[in-house]
Amino acid sequence: MKGIWSIVLAFFLVLATGEAGAEITDIHSAINKAGRQRMLSQRMAKAYFQLGLEVDVERSRKVLAASVDLFDRQLADLKRYAPTAEIRDTYDKLGRSWLAYKDLLLAASPSPESGRRVLEASEGVLALAQRATALLERQAGTAAGRLTDMAGRQRMLSQRMAKYYQALVWGVGDAASAAELEKSRREFDGAQQELAAAGAKAPRIREGLELVQQQWIFFQSALDPRNVRDKRSALVVASASERILEEMENLVGLYEKGAAR
Numbered sequence: 001m002k003g004i005w006s007i008v009l010a011f012f013l014v015l016a017t018g019e020a021g022a023e024i025t026d027i028h029s030a031i032n033k034a035g036r037q038r039m040l041s042q043r044m045a046k047a048y049f050q051l052g053l054e055v056d057v058e059r060s061r062k063v064l065a066a067s068v069d070l071f072d073r074q075l076a077d078l079k080r081y082a083p084t085a086e087i088r089d090t091y092d093k094l095g096r097s098w099l100a101y102k103d104l105l106l107a108a109s110p111s112p113e114s115g116r117r118v119l120e121a122s123e124g125v126l127a128l129a130q131r132a133t134a135l136l137e138r139q140a141g142t143a144a145g146r147l148t149d150m151a152g153r154q155r156m157l158s159q160r161m162a163k164y165y166q167a168l169v170w171g172v173g174d175a176a177s178a179a180e181l182e183k184s185r186r187e188f189d190g191a192q193q194e195l196a197a198a199g200a201k202a203p204r205i206r207e208g209l210e211l212v213q214q215q216w217i218f219f220q221s222a223l224d225p226r227n228v229r230d231k232r233s234a235l236v237v238a239s240a241s242e243r244i245l246e247e248m249e250n251l252v253g254l255y256e257k258g259a260a261r
Contacts, residue, residue: 024081027140028148032256033074034133035152037094039245040071041129042159044105045122046241049166052110055234068102078132087135094128101125115172122163126156147198148255150191154212155248157188161223162241168228178225185223192216195251208251215244 024030047064051057075095082088101121104114137149164181167173192213199205219240227233 024077027083027136028142028144028256028258030078030081031133031136031140031145031148032152032252034078034129034136035149035155035252037071037074037078037129038126038133038153038156039159040067040074041101041122041125042156042163043067043245044071044101045118046159046163046166046238048105048110048118049115049163049170049172050234050238052112052115052172053166053170053231053234055166055231055238060238064105068105071098071102083139084135087132087139090128090132090135094125094132097121097124097128112170112172115167115170119163119167119172119177126160144255144258147195148252151195151248151252151255154188154191154195155245155252157184157191158219158241158244158248160184161188161219162237165223165228165237166234169231169234178228181223181225185220188216199255202254205251205254208247208254212244212247212251215240215247219244 022029024033044064044067047060047067050060051064075091075098079088079091079095082091101118101124104118104121108114110118133149133152137145161181161184164173164177164184167177168181192209196206196209199209219237222233222236222240224233
């Protein structure tokens with residue numbers, strides 16, 4: 001498990017300092033970065049819940065801190081780039097919602113009470129990040145933009161499933177959380193099939209999706225609802241969700257560059 005987490009941490013450091021920090025050069029790179037904000041909204045809550053569970057505390061703390069920093073930097077980039085008044089207004093609203101969420105994440109040691117507030121706040125930030133991404137995708141009006149958005153949403157769903165799983169293990173989730181986890185699982189599975197059909201003639205896309213499918217089989221097994229009170233399974237979900245994210249991050253970059261065309 002230590003070896004897996006070393007890979008995960010190395011990946012996150014690349015994400016935080018590499019392509020994620022690159023300048024927005026066109027509408028498709030904006031969609032990629034905007035979609036990453038959706039993912040981070042869920043990843044931060046996941047890391048926060050892992051701290052509450054005392055699941056791999058040191059690395060969960062590093063993931064949370066780096067995710068907060070990356071969200072801040074990308075939000076500034078996206079505000080500068082915003083090509084329409086509606087998109088700028090959405091990012092202004094996201095900025096206000098983000099400040100409240102950030103305060104919760106960094107205010108004090110995690111507790112079940114604060115965890116419930118984090119769970120609620122993560123949904124508000126996600127909703128605005130989703131709206132901004134959808135507006136950018138509509139602005140692009142291209143097949144590459146749509147596929148970049150869809151693949152980027154898979155990154156978010158990987159973290160959303162893990163977020164709800166850890167919330168259930170910690171006891172801050174409820175029946176609605178379990179329902180959202182299952183809904184996200186179905187959406188992820190359906191989107192993978194659509195992405196596979198769209199990228200069937202692109203070797204790099206096809207190979208990447210095959211790698212994701214292998215990880216997805218393992219991740220689904222880790223998300224077994226019969227294990228939601230088991231902290232050992234929480235550690236497995238923490239690492240499996242990162243492996244899925246790593247593979248999807250690579251794929252989104254290919255879709256952004258139009259590799260499926």
